[in-house]
Amino acid sequence: MxxxxxxxxxxxxxxxxxxxxxxxxxxxxxxxxxxxxxxxxxxxxxxxxxxxxxxxxxxMPDEVAALAREVTIPETYFFRNLDQYRAFAEIVLPDRLAAPTVGRRLRILSLGCASGEEAYSLAILVRDMIANPACDVSIVGVDVNSAMIEKANRGRFSAWALRETPEEDRRRWFRADGPDFILDDAVRTSVRFEQRNLIDDDPQLWQSSTYDVVFFRNVVMYFTPDQGRRVVDRIARALCPGGYLFLGHAETLRGFSNDFHLRHTHGTFYYQRKERAESLSSASFPSDVRHPPIASIAAVPADADSWVDAIRRASERVAALTDSHRPDPSGLGSNVVTATPAWELGLVLELLRKERFAEALAIVNAFPPASGRDPDVLLLRAVLLTHGGQLARAEDACARLLDVDDLSAGAHYLLALCREGAGDRAAASHHDQVAAYLDPGFAMPRLHLGLLARGVGEHSVAREQLGQALVLLQREDASRVLLFGGGFGREALIALCRTELLRCGGTA
Ligand SMILES: C[S@@+](CC[C@H](N)C(=O)[O-])C[C@H]1O[C@@H](n2cnc3c(N)ncnc32)[C@H](O)[C@@H]1O
Structure with a gap:
């Protein structure tokens, strides 16, 4: 050195x-x-x-390219996370082909494509799905690592790269050559690969409302949060309204973007761009400014500040709203500072702790009408309604919260409780899974999934979920335990988890 x-x-x-x-x-x-x-x-x-x-x-583009070859991680394989490809083939592709603007033109991007296996897997599926030869399909793979782009273009792969490839596709589209497999020319030539850096302002790549489907899997996990947000903003604008985005199976847009609806089918998650262009965050937030916390109460913020800070910020927002609706007693104009009820959310939480839900709800209901779209106030109302047993109204409050913040893990968890209360176990389990996906540190949906599974004798699922809940509960944010714990403190929830684990044959 x-x-x-x-x-x-x-x-x-x-x-x-x-x-x-x-x-x-x-x-x-x-x-x-x-x-x-x-x-x-x-x-x-x-x-x-x-x-x-x-x-x-x-x-220094040459030096940046040389650095990319040294520091990027190009791990990939064909049909990685098969569930996502099934969702692509059975939901996304038919939906896009039915879109009025698509008809004869379909644009697919694989961003951070590494050596091309992802883009080629999509090409194999598209060939089977699109019978119409007049349909103009474009599949483009993009990566900053030029060595990977060269490898992708060669179309020669190891057996290891085909480890998840269905046998029939392996026979149809690959020819063995020594230890390797050569991709069929028809598939190879149907994909174009381009060396590009997603961080660059690249008008050719980031054309607005152009792409139907973007695969951007296992890339943002390596990015800084700010750069990740910037690239996701660009993807949102480059997708057609109603177009789809796939991330890696453990990656979420929570805290990154509010421009997408979450979709959950085939046991996997993906995103659909909101229809109306004006809903894109770029309309309200410049891309170089951090997004404000999205439903901060719903989740322990990923970056350092605590949930208690989130409560304080929410209190201040509500206080500001209250002030702006309060007549100025002095008559001296808007510069005068009036007393603010910033303590009110604190009081609501205190009443929640004491399980005095009706009184807490009365305070929240008295907040000014403008707070009706504040995600934290909406969540608090939904929590109080759920704990107070008003499940139909709680579901309504959750729906309104999801309207403002599609990616609220808290709203999905509360919906799971409400659905269970309505006897709809399948929907309860769906909402728990969404909550656990959106916020992998959130213990309560894991605990609830475990209890649901044990209730119907699915003991191995119950053990897995309860085991994870047990680990997460030890470090769950105290305020979040209060909000979602349904009257149980941390120790009581841990004890419940242990008992249930033992009852389904696990070790606690
Ligand atoms: C782990 S691979 C993901 C491959 C594939 N998407 C998958 O999920 O199997 C990550 C890829 O992202 C690429 N990448 C990282 N930073 C990038 C950037 N700034 N621009 C374009 N590609 C980038 C890397 O070169 C690498 O090939």
Whole structure:
């Protein structure tokens, strides 16, 4: 390694990689970054200071491309997460083909396509689904790593890359050649691959309302939150209204975008762009500004601030709304500061703790009408109605919350409770699964899924869900336990979890 590389240089290098490629590296990767930086400094024949200043201030596309080959993770295989491909073939494709604007033209993008397996899997499915030869189909794979684009174009794959490929597709579309498999030419030539950087302003790629389906799987998980939001904003604008977005199975748009509806079929999740262009966040938030927290009460914010802070912010919002509706007693005009009831949400929570739901609800109902679209107030109302046993009204409140924030894990969890109350176990389980997907740290939907499964004797599912709930409950945010715990404290919920685990043959 070149001598002058210390902690400061590595920090600067990390920041440059985030700015130029969108990628985030945590401190555990500093040794790796030091090695890469050392190699690039040596290849450039300059000192680290000169190299880093150029990387920070100039475009240097060749150097960024060289860095991409060094630091990206191109792991992929055919038909990865088969459920998503089934949803694509059985729901998404027919829906897009029926859209009036599509008819004879279908545009599909695989962003961060690595060596092409994802784009080719889509091409195989599309060939089977589209009988009409007049339909103009375009499938484009995009990746910043030029070595992967070359590999994709070769169309030669290892047996390992075909490990999830259905046997029939393997026979139809691949020919064995030594240890490898050669992709059929008809499929290979139906996909175009392009080396592009998703972080660049690239008018050719990001044409507005152009694509029907975007696969953007297992890429945003490597991005910094800000760069991830920026790319998701661009995807939202580049998709046709009603177009679809697939993320990796463990990735969610929660906290990233409010421009999509969540879809849940075939045991998997994906997103559909909202129909009306004016609903896109770009209309209300410039893309370089962080989105405000979406239904902050519904989730412990991913970035450091606590749920208690979320409550405080919600209190302030409600207070501001209340102030703006309150007559100015002094008659001196709007500059005068009036007393604010910022404590009111705190009082509501105190009443919730004491299970005095009706009184708490009376306070929330007295909030000014403008608070009726505040996601935190809507959630609080839904919680109080659910705990107070007014399940039909609670469902209505959840529906209104989802109208404002489609990705509210809290609303889905409450809907699960309401549906169970209505005897609709399937819908209850669906909403729990959505809540657990949207917020993997949320213990309550796991616990509820476990209880539902045990109730119908599905003991292995119950053990899995209760086991996860037990782990999550130990670190669940205290305020969220209060909000969703249904009158149980953390210790009581943990004890319940343990008892239920034992009852279905697990170890607690
Ligand atoms: C883990 S692979 C995902 C492959 C495929 N989408 C899948 O899910 O199987 C991530 C890919 O994203 C690409 N990538 C990372 N940053 C990128 C950027 N700024 N622009 C374009 N592609 C990028 C990497 O080169 C890598 O090939």
């Amino acid at each position: 070149t001598a002058a590389i210390g902690a400061r240089e590595i920090e600067r290098f990390r920041a440059a990689l985030a700015a130029r490629l969108g990628l985030h590296f945590d401190e555990g990767k500093f040794g790796f970054l030091a090695e890469v930086l050392g190699r690039r400094v040596e290849a450039a024949g300059q000192g680290s200071e000169a190299y880093l200043s150029r990387l920070e201030t100039r475009r």
